[in-house]
Amino acid sequence: MNRPYSNALKCLQDVSLRPTRQRLAIAKLLFDEEDRHVTAETLHQEVNELGAKVSLATIYNTLNQFTEAGLLKEVIVDSNRTYFDTNIGDHHHIYFKEEEALKDISSEELVISALPEVPEGKKISGVSVVVHMEDD
Amino acid sequence: MNRPYSNALKCLQDVSLRPTRQRLAIAKLLFDEEDRHVTAETLHQEVNELGAKVSLATIYNTLNQFTEAGLLKEVIVDSNRTYFDTNIGDHHHIYFKEEEALKDISSEELVISALPEVPEGKKISGVSVVVHMEDD
DNA sequence: ATAGCTGCAAATGCTTTGCAAGGCC
DNA sequence: GGCCTTGCAAAGCATTTGCAGCTAT
Helix, strand or coil: CCCCCCCHHHHHHHCCCCCCHHHHHHHHHHHCCCCCEECHHHHHHHHHHCCCCCCHHHHHHHHHHHHHCCCCEEECCCCCCCEEECCCCCCEEEEECCCCEEEEECCCCCCECCCCCCCCCEEEEEEEEEEEEEEC | CCCCCCCHHHHHHHCCCCCCHHHHHHHHHHHCCCCCEECHHHHHHHHHHCCCCCCHHHHHHHHHHHHHCCCCEEECCCCCCCEEECCCCCCEEEEECCCCEEEEECCCCCCECCCCCCCCCEEEEEEEEEEEEEEC
């Protein structure tokens, strides 16, 4: 999912979130570039390095609001922290253990050719594939 | 990975962990049946329902020791809790959101037909696939 | 004006740890 | 006996929440 001409303000308006100073700073960092993977902590650091002064609680709240609004996707790769991905399209991930870093895998690079049967009354809400890489 | 004739005592001896009352109770619950998925909490409840009285701290420590010893595998499906799987072979999972339950998918039911390139100096330490199911 | 946001500090929930007492070889 | 284990309570982390004050519309 690309948002090549999007800007922070438009993102917020699209999902009816007030464009506050804090949310604008966060949205700018997240959506001006593509395929970003952040945790609350890494984003907090980035924001504050720009001098934007946003509290960690607000970072958490904003990441959750953005996720609920469909601007972000949560990625579960590590039980100790929550990653968020600005790429909300269908794709998978490589997780680099030592670097604690995530990288996207396009749907062409990794293909799932069969899925299990879906039980009555259920539906598949997502398929998460994580290739774990570590130093050789 | 099947351990059809295994018993709790043998498991512990195999990995050189002293067969204490607590570890035996836990191993019995985990390895007498196949393909069990537990969290520290669910296991704690089960153990205590049998009247075995094992502290939660010991459950945590034991699960970690078993995992380190290769008797269990950690499954990352939910950022709020850690699941452990007695099936240590290559396979994948279905996670049922409402039930907070895990189910194995055999390698035949879900096939990955292409993997991304492995960078220099790295290796794939595991591929985790979780199909998330929820009520329709 | 007022509903919505933010920040702080406190609370939460899962997991780990320090240490004294007890158990296994 | 001596080392390993256990249990408790306390500590640790990541994350959430209550609430008083501030802000966007």
